[in-house]
Amino acid sequence: xxxxxxxxxxxxxxxxxxxxxxxxVLTLVEFYPLYxxxxxxxxxxxxxxxxxxxxxxxxxxxxxxxxxxxxxYTAGSTVLCIAIGLGLTFLVTQKVxxxxxxxxxxxxxxxxxxxxxxxLWSPSSVWDDIQTFSHFILHQPYFNExxxxxxxxxxxxxxxWEWAPLIMLVALSVVNSQSSQVFEAAELHGASPWxxxxxxxxxxxxxxPVMQFIIVLRMIDAMRAxxxxxxxxxxxxxxxxxxxxxxxxxxxxxxxxFVPLYSFPIGLISAVAVALLVVTxxxxxxxxxxxxxxxxxxxxx
Amino acid sequence: xxPKERRMPPLGTLLTYVLLIVAAFYSFWPILxxxxxxxxIDLSPLFSGKAVRSVGGVPYYxxxxxxxxxxxxxxxxxxxxxxxxxNTTTFAAVAIAVALAAGVIAAYALAxxxxxxxxxxxxxxxxxxxxxxxxxxxxxxxNFTRNGLWDTYVGVGLAEDIVVLSxxxxxxxxxxxxxxxxxxxAAAVFGATEGQIFRRVALRMVIPGIIVxxxxxxVLIWNDFVISEIMTGPAVKSVxxxxxxxxxxxxxxxxxxxxxxxxxxxxxIPAIAVMLAIRKYLAKGYSLGTASSKS
Numbered sequence: 036x037x038x039x040x041x042x043x044x045x046x047x048x049x050x051x052x053x054x055x056x057x058x059x060v061l062t063l064v065e066f067y068p069l070y071x072x073x074x075x076x077x078x079x080x081x082x083x084x085x086x087x088x089x090x091x092x093x094x095x096x097x098x099x100x101x102x103x104x105x106x107x108y109t110a111g112s113t114v115l116c117i118a119i120g121l122g123l124t125f126l127v128t129q130k131v132x133x134x135x136x137x138x139x140x141x142x143x144x145x146x147x148x149x150x151x152x153x154x155l156w157s158p159s160s161v162w163d164d165i166q167t168f169s170h171f172i173l174h175q176p177y178f179n180e181x182x183x184x185x186x187x188x189x190x191x192x193x194x195x196w197e198w199a200p201l202i203m204l205v206a207l208s209v210v211n212s213q214s215s216q217v218f219e220a221a222e223l224h225g226a227s228p229w230x231x232x233x234x235x236x237x238x239x240x241x242x243x244p245v246m247q248f249i250i251v252l253r254m255i256d257a258m259r260a261x262x263x264x265x266x267x268x269x270x271x272x273x274x275x276x277x278x279x280x281x282x283x284x285x286x287x288x289x290x291x292x293f294v295p296l297y298s299f300p301i302g303l304i305s306a307v308a309v310a311l312l313v314v315t316x317x318x319x320x321x322x323x324x325x326x327x328x329x330x331x332x333x334x335x336x
Numbered sequence: 337x338x339p340k341e342r343r344m345p346p347l348g349t350l351l352t353y354v355l356l357i358v359a360a361f362y363s364f365w366p367i368l369x370x371x372x373x374x375x376x377i378d379l380s381p382l383f384s385g386k387a388v389r390s391v392g393g394v395p396y397y398x399x400x401x402x403x404x405x406x407x408x409x410x411x412x413x414x415x416x417x418x419x420x421x422x423n424t425t426t427f428a429a430v431a432i433a434v435a436l437a438a439g440v441i442a443a444y445a446l447a448x449x450x451x452x453x454x455x456x457x458x459x460x461x462x463x464x465x466x467x468x469x470x471x472x473x474x475x476x477x478x479n480f481t482r483n484g485l486w487d488t489y490v491g492v493g494l495a496e497d498i499v500v501l502s503x504x505x506x507x508x509x510x511x512x513x514x515x516x517x518x519x520x521x522a523a524a525v526f527g528a529t530e531g532q533i534f535r536r537v538a539l540r541m542v543i544p545g546i547i548v549x550x551x552x553x554x555v556l557i558w559n560d561f562v563i564s565e566i567m568t569g570p571a572v573k574s575v576x577x578x579x580x581x582x583x584x585x586x587x588x589x590x591x592x593x594x595x596x597x598x599x600x601x602x603x604x605i606p607a608i609a610v611m612l613a614i615r616k617y618l619a620k621g622y623s624l625g626t627a628s629s630k631s
Contacts, residue, residue: 047530053445054457056438057505064497065464065472072475126359129352139612140360143367146608148559148576151600155366159593160373196366201622208619208627228348245627252465252623259468262561266580285470285562292474292566304474312471316463 069312076305088306097278098307101287102314108191108264108283109257115195116253120202121240125232127203128210138207145200153266156193181271183280190281193263198253202246209243210236255318259311261285284311367604374411374598376404407598417602420578423489424564427572428557430493432550435504440546443505444534447512448520458509461502465624469498469562477566487569495567499560500553503624507552510625511545512538548614552621558607575603 079085092098127138144152155161158180169175178185213236221231240246264286273279275294277287284307291297291304372378411417446454476495477486485491515538523533564574565581579599611618619627 047449047451050445050449050451050530053441057442057501060434060438060494060497060501061464064476064494064501065467068472068475068479069467071479072471075475075478123359126352126356129356131349131352131356134356137356137360139615141363142611142615142618143363143608145618146555146559146611147367147600147604148561148579148607150561150576150580151370151604154580154596154600155370160597161366161369163378164369196362200363204619205623205627228352245623248626249623255466259470261470285468288470288474292477301478308468308471308474311468315466315468315471318466 072305072308072312075301076309078302080302088302091303092306092310095278097282097287098310100278100280101282101284104264104280105258105260105283105285107187108194108260109254111188111191112194112198112257112260113250113254115191116198117202117250119195119199121206121237123199123203124206124210124236124240125229127207128232128236129228138203141203142200144197145204147197149194149197149262150266152193152197153190153263156189156196157266157270159270162189186267186271187280190263190267194257194260198256201249201253205246205249206240209240209246213239251318255315258315258318259283259285261289265289284314367601370597370604371601373594374407374601376407376594407594408602410595411598411602417575417578417599420573420575421606423568423572424558424574424576427489427492427496427568427574428554430489431496431500431557432504432553434493435497435501435553436546436550439501439505439508440539440542441534443508444512444538446505446509448534448538449530458506461505462624465502465506472498473563473566480567486567487571489572492564492567492572492574495563496557496560499563500556503556503621504549504553506624507549507621508542508545508625510620511542511549514545515541548617549621551610551614552617555607555610558603558610575599579603 076088077084077086079087123141127134127141131137147155158166162180166177166180170177180186217235218231221235226234260283264281264283267281268274268279268286271281273281275290275296277290277297282290288304288307288311291300291307442457445451446458473495476498480486480491480495485494519537519541520533523537528536559576560574561576561580564577568574568577579596614621
């Protein structure tokens with residue numbers, strides 16, 4: 036601000052033209068489809084303006100089941116994701132040789148398409164080995180992979196497994212921007228590696244707006260989780276049934292859209308899409324407030 | 337037996353290495369399982385002496401270690417993996433070209449000139465990042481099937497911009513704001529017009545940033561499933577959809593689990609290669625340019 040030369044603000048007005056291409060694309064792929072979606076959701080079967088689609092949605096127990104599944108899935112996977120991500124951060128901030136290689140290995144799951152994460156942790160892939168190990172070495176009975184109490188936690192683990200490296204990457208970027216003198220002081224005073232992490236680094240990580248922002252983003256993305264539940268719908272045989280215990284809101288939508296049995300109820304589909312939009316935007320509102328703080332700290336102007 | 341450690345007691349160091357290796361195992365073991373299953377290698381026999389695979393909760397004995405490249409060859413030849421790769425690359429190129437063409441100048445306008453309403457536009461883009469692709473892609477699907485854009489490179493490319501456009505603009509905005517203010521001021525002092533400052537100073541300085549942004553957008557599109565599952569048909573099927581829903585033109589659910597694993601592993605390799613290449617900037621990319629890129 037101090038070096039700012041006096042300028043007339045009107046000479047900058049032509050910069051608004053810079054947003055024209057952006058808004059052209061946004062109109063095509065975001066605004067117009069959103070408008071059309073809302074219009075479709077408000078069109079009744081007779082063609083006139085009607086709230087019947089919303090009434091149908093709100094009287095459908097399958098919809099509320101999907102909302103509940105989404106909420107449980109979001110809560111579980113976000114908490115586990117943060118815990119694993121911070122654990123990985125603790126490990127790679129230790130003074131050991133080859134930490135850069137370990138960091139690279141920990142990033143592996145992040146590069147997978149989420150649908151493949153649903154395949155990896157499936158009963159015939161990773162759990163096949165675990166089953167065998169627990170049965171033949173630990174002499175445990177087989178666990179039932181079709182039981183809700185088994186597969187729902189596994190879905191949550193798959194989601195957390197894939198996105199924990201993201202928490203690690205962001206936490207590391209926060210740790211790297213913290214002053215190294217503080218860590219040296221803590222070490223001089225005899226703090227153990229765990230104390231240095233939990234009492235010096237961790238409060239800074241959790242308090243940093245960037246970290247809070249990424250956690251909210253993760254929650255939004257988990258709220259609309261689709262790929263892992265879709266894979267598991269196949270493993271546990273819920274490819275078509277609505278309101279199954281694996282149906283998140285997105286999967287509920289997808290089934291309405293593509294299972295021929297439901298004869299493509301576009302009004303209802305649009306109503307659910309709008310509901311999902313509203314839910315995510317409410318979370319986004321909190322996100323926007325956090326983002327304002329993130330910007331003021333990370334050097335944005 | 338061991339030489340004296342300077343920084344840590346040996347036990348602590350040992351424990352750290354053990355934990356590091358356990359965590360590494362946890363990170364790559366499922367991927368390794370996938371890679372090996374793709375070769376027809378089922379590690380279960382190592383644990384039991386017999387191979388067991390449970391299907392529908394009922395264990396049945398199968399698998400074992402029968403290494404064969406057949407499933408990878410299936411994925412590549414029969415499953416037309418190269419065609420899927422070409423499809424994804426083509427529509428990703430369309431999406432990234434559109435996003436950069438519209439995004440670079442907008443990101444600069446958000447970062448530099450003192451104009452009103454920048455905050456509102458930034459927040460609007462942020463809100464769009466939070467909008468579920470599903471909310472947008474359903475009407476877009478209806479729309480594109482009507483006017484023939486469904487299952488075309490241009491149509492899918494435009495649809496992928498739902499995912500990448502706001503990320504691209506925010507990330508580039510971060511790169512523009514990282515340029516020290518003094519450089520802009522110096523250019524202005526030497527008499528550069530605003531247009532010249534953009535073209536000759538700012539744009540040249542963010543070329544590496546533009547490349548990183550493009551690569552990051554490519555990873556997002558490569559791994560995207562929601563949009564390509566809905567917007568692609570047999571003609572431009574993407575890698576992630578191909579891996580999941582049956583490779584190639586068959587359009588039926590892949591029944592062969594080994595093929596699925598082989599395809600999944602093949603799809604992972606380019607993504608991790610690009611990610612490791614731009615690893616310094618990943619935190620920045622995922623946090624929409626707000627994290628510092630120091631590493």
